[in-house]
Amino acid sequence: MTETPRGFNTTAPDLPGWKHVYSGKVRDLYEPADESILQRVGQDCVLVVASDRISAYDHVLSSEIPDKGRILTQLSLWWFDQLDVEHHVLSSTVEGGVPPEVEGRAMICKKLDMFPVECIARGYLTGSGLQEYRASGTVCSIPLPEGLVDGSRLERAIFTPSAKAEVGEHDENITYDAVAAIVGDDIAARLSELTLKIYTTAERITRERGIILADTKVEFGYDAVSGSIALGDEVLTPDSSRFWDAATYKPGQAQPSFDKQYVRDWLTSAESGWDKSSDAPPPALPAEVVERTRSRYIEAYEKITGKTFA
Template sequence: MQGLLKTSLKSLPLVYSGKVRDSYAVGDDKLLIVATDRISAFDFILSVPIPYKGQVLTQLTNFWFEQLKGVLPNHLTGIDPLSVVAPEEADQVRGRSVVAMKLKPIMIECVARGYLTGGGWKEYLADGSVSGVKLPAGLQMSQKLDEPIFTPSAKSPIGTHDEPISYEECVKRYGGDVAKTIRDATLTLYKKAAEYAATKGIIISDTKFEFGIDEAGNIRLMDEVLTPDSSRFWPADQYNVGISPPSYDKQYIRDWLESTGWDKKSEPPVPPEEVIQRTSEKYREALFRLAGIKLG
């Protein structure tokens, strides 16, 4: 399978093309969101697709929406994506698309951390806290926290890093009610998902959620949910405190890029076929282990 690097739908107007997803207008109040097989690393979009990646992201998100319903409503409309495009465009959307409500996005990435790793580990080493949350002294890399913590970031334009902010800053930006709702939902969703994933032999180290506000003023869960792009999934049988465990996400391709000596300023090198296929396998394995869905 070649993979879909970009969509070219003619039957709907393109609204936005992001790092991974292309969004098209469906009337005035809905969007067709298509997850391509693009992959980004170090703020660059690679020139080659990762086969099946878009299907993994979409189908795993839909699985989690069903698994976690009852916490907050989501952005799905239930409309079949194939019904809103021309028949000859079906192959571009099948299995990798949803028709969603058009929401006003809350410009905060809501991160839940159950383990100390990644950017959170670096923050902790610097000042003993993560996004303003003070943590006990003496913690090690990848150590499980006593309780998951909410560590939000302010969303930034494409090509720039999101900026970690405190919960108090969330309150300043959106008010106490919205800030509390998204914080509580983030931690509840994470805990429920982590409990489920543990039964499948997977640790969810951390994950991010995004929320939006509908026309009635309701806060809804949107975008992708608990995918290898938005989460760190670790195989439980390979977890040890003090090291960064292998993961079912883009870390594999990041590690390859790091090994090439690339300067992270010029266009990234093209990964060899074996790296592309291994990355695809990692994404598909996450989908199969968590949702029981086999692709390829």
């Protein structure tokens, strides 16, 4: 397990019987440190706790979004139940070993050897894919038809991986051949197959609920116990996916999304006074931006799952 990146301020809670070993932009990881917990949950597991931290433009902001970690965890758990894909979750309940202090925002998971690749499926053209397409007519070196615009639906979803970056750095889009060079031909083929399978299933489910899944990022790891590849981290949340409202979708323009759009918009506005090209950290978010962002996350959860977020 790697150490928390230098210079990264974490607010990871102290949890009796668990040792904090790593913090990412949103999640804190713990390993069992008490014999009674080891006997209860086993040695080959980690506790994954989703915080309320929010990141934008490769910065973790000083402001948090209340309930964000609970929303991400509960939505991921819902999706794990919908997908016919092996995953890393062992338990999400206090009865199953989750500390009561983080109930609702934590999962006990298999310890996986994660592949150093962000697996991305795109069914629509936008974001960094659109930028590459405008420059070369390709996305991750995959040729696309001429005449596509921001928000264009692709004839079929494509696998467009990226190389994982350290906290505070940009992920870099890479080609399929680059993935094969990193993990081998067989694993690269399996990662592509699984990623597109997840996207295709989720795109159908969200469309039935009036939401367009434009693209999504997933991560996989090797499970040494079962000898298989398993889905890890979060899955199909507003932090890892672009969700658009099908009722307002219109190609040729930026689509309103169910994520941290309000945060990005405010940070790049004159009101924030922040220059994202500088080394200065972003300012604290106004209460209105925090609440509107929280409401958008809740709306995504409720539209997708059909459940009321309590």
